[in-house]
Amino acid sequence: MAAAVGFTAAWFLAGTTTGDSEQAEKAEREILYWVAPMDANYRRDEPGKSPMGMDLVPVYADEAGQDSGQEPSIRINPTVINNIGVKVAPVERRDMNREIETVGLVTPDEGRISHVHVRTDGWIEELHVETRGDQVAAGQALFEIYSPALVSAQEEYLQASRTGNQSLLRAARIRLHALGMSDEQVESLRQRGSSSRLFTVKAARNGYITDLNVRQGMYVQPGATIMSIADLSRVWVVVDLFEGQIAWVKTGQHASMNLPFSATDREWVGEVDYVYPSMRAETRTGQVRLAYDNPDLALKPNMYASVEIAADPHREALAVPTQSIIRTGRGKRVILALPDGRFRPAQVETGLEADGMTEILTGLKEGERIVVSGQFLIDSEASVDASLIRMADEAAETPAMDHGEMDHVEMDHVEMDHGEMDHGEMDHGEMDHGEMDHGEMDHGEMDHGEMDHAEMDHSEMDRGGEDNGPMKHEGMNHEEVHQESGSNGDTQTSAGDETDSKGGRS
Incomplete structure (x- = not known):
């Protein structure tokens, strides 16, 4: 079947060549032999008809490529090139990456989450936040607690301050810090000169209340988490990758992300923040953490995200359009566009593929031109010529029978x-x-x-x-x-x- 297609291509390409100038040019070129377009084994030393009634096709010596050891080249009339839609593109250098497409979930940046605790037991007298999701600002009052131990520590500090005993004053200050009072609150106590029954706990950062475990009037003890605050101005997207993909991903690589179920087509650009060191035994996948800025808070925890990671970057890689690659059982090749309407197959070794381009490791040079459309018809013709030339060489090398x-x-x-x-x-x-x-x-x-x-x-x-x-x-x-x-x-x-x-x- 492949041979028939190839010889049909040969007959079509050769049969459509017209013009007196081209006929004169062909007459000057050396013809090795004549072949039937549909039968590679039917060869003659002169023009004629094939058993199927088709004109025999000449095979020229300058198309053989025997001297250079390269694949044979063929010449095609410009009219035929236009008719079969031949298009060429240059071999160029460009940055390429392995594009990994996956999905993940938006989660808060754990480094931007604050957990609020108390260091002494007491009662929540005033609670200034009501539910989870409430937005708070850094320095905003969260709740007020009454703690007998904290009131006693304030009295000790004031007493030491009145006596002027620096060692006692220093010890009293350390105790207040241990119970949760800041330097500003201690200085306010010194200036005020009297203890406060209620102690105010303030937010350490901007964010949203993600956990609220108390209600006003509740008795709390040290170690209990009163509430949690998450800063969502920067979020994570955690994705799962297969074992083979994990090796390509490194910290700092770019990663684009969009929300497939969102009403907009907005795209966020972030980077790989961390590659987790272990794999999940159940799924044989590993997790990768991506970080994205979220200044307008459009990204919310637990949103479903579609992610594309630009992994394993190759800088200034030699590349050609992927559609120009001809894949066969014996390797990969492209069709080189040579001057004067000539074409020649070239074996290539390919690397990664991305954005419709394929990296070329060996076989081509920058600036060469390759066929990106119509290459299969040209490749069939070139393959037929190569087979016929090899057959002619084998026949010429067969020695005559020596009866002696x-x-x-x-x-x-x-x-x-x-x-x-x-x-x-x-x-x-x-x-x-x-x-x-x-x-x-x-x-x-x-x-x-x-x-x-x-x-x-x-x-x-x-x-x-x-x-x-x-x-x-x-x-x-x-x-x-x-x-x-x-x-x-x-x-x-x-x-x-x-x-x-x-x-x-x-």
């Missing part, structure tokens, strides 16, 4: 058909009949009428085992045999007498 080295002693003449053998052209002078067994030779079927015995040397012939009974003498020329017998002495004469006696019996 043949051993006729072991040859079985019994099964041979001598009826069509032309003995007139044979040189019997060198034939050694001494070793031949004529006993089994059937002379009845042999045509001796054309045999020239004048040149045969019967002196060494061993007739002891011959059976001349069925021999037909009607067509034999005995005159020349007797002339030779007279010149060779008694031995030949006795042989002639024996023949006559047998002839009498016949």
Whole structure:
């Protein structure tokens, strides 16, 4: 099937070439032989018709590519190039990446989450936030707690401050810090000169209340998480990747993201923030964490995201359009566009593929032009030419048969058909009949009428085992045999007498 397509391409490309100038050019080029468009085995040394009635196609010597060791090139008329829609593109350098497409979930940046605790037991007297999701700002009051231990520590500090005992003052300050008071609150206590019954706890950062575990009036103890605040101005997207993909991903690589179920087509651009060191045994996948800025808070926790990671970047890689690559069972190749309307296949080794481009590792150079449309028809024609040239080379290298080295002693003449053998052209002078067994030779079927015995040397012939009974003498020329017998002495004469006696019996 492939061969038929190839030869059809050859016939089409060659048959559509027109013009006096091109015919003159072809006449000057050396033609190796002529082939049938539909049968690679049908070759002739001159123009003619194939068994199917099609004009034979010439194979030119300059298309063989034998001297350079390259694949054969072909020449196509510009009109044909336009008709079959041949398009070319340059081989160029560009930055390429392995594009990994996956999905993930938006989660808060854990480094931007604050958990609020108390360091002494007490009662929540005032709660300034009501539900999860409430937005708070840094420094905003969250709740007020009454703690007898904290009131006692304030009194000790004020007493030390009045006495001027620096060691006691320093110890009292340390205790207040341990109970959760900041330097600003301690300084406010010193300036005020009196203790406060309620202690105010403030937010450490901007964000949203993600966990709220208390209500106003509740008794709390150290270690309990009162609430949690998450800053969503920067969020994470956690994705799962297969084992083979994890190796391509490195921290700092770019990653684009969009929300497939959102009403907008907005795209966020972030980077790989962290590659988790372990794999999940259940799914054989590993997690990768991506970070994105979220100044307008459009990205919310648990949103479903579609992600594309630009992994394994290749800078200044040699690349061609992916559609130009011809993939076969023996490798990959492209069609090079040469000057003067010539084309030649080139074997290539490819690397990564991205954005419709394929990296070329070997086989091409920057600036060369390759075919991106119509390459399969050209490749079929080039492959046919290469096969025909190889066939011609093999036929030329086949040596002629050397009969001088043949051993006729072991040859079985019994099964041979001598009826069509032309003995007139044979040189019997060198034939050694001494070793031949004529006993089994059937002379009845042999045509001796054309045999020239004048040149045969019967002196060494061993007739002891011959059976001349069925021999037909009607067509034999005995005159020349007797002339030779007279010149060779008694031995030949006795042989002639024996023949006559047998002839009498016949």
